[in-house]
Amino acid sequence: MNMEAAIHMGQQTLYTVIILTGPVLIVALVVGSLVSLFQAVTQIQEITLVFVPKIISVFLVLALAGGWMLNRAVSFGTEMFISIEQIE
Numbered sequence: 355m356n357m358e359a360a361i362h363m364g365q366q367t368l369y370t371v372i373i374l375t376g377p378v379l380i381v382a383l384v385v386g387s388l389v390s391l392f393q394a395v396t397q398i399q400e401i402t403l404v405f406v407p408k409i410i411s412v413f414l415v416l417a418l419a420g421g422w423m424l425n426r427a428v429s430f431g432t433e434m435f436i437s438i439e440q441i442e
Contacts, residue, residue: 363434378412389403
């Protein structure tokens with residue numbers, strides 16, 4: 355395996371990880387910020403109040419985008435296994 359192929363495979367792996375985890379992490383960040391803002395405004399300091407909306411929103415994102423994420427991960431894995439045959 356030459357250096358360019360290894361770098362390309364690493365770049366593709368990082369790009370795929372970012373694309374797959376991005377929607378879930380962004381939704382969790384936005385929901386957590388909104389709940390924290392709500393807690394600051396109302397002065398409710400309940401620790402579990404942050405986790406329940408985050409969990410629900412993450413499950414919703416996974417339910418809505420899970421098929422796309424799975425297809426993307428499977429196609430990436432297939433592409434990587436096919437590229438193994440082409441390595442010198």
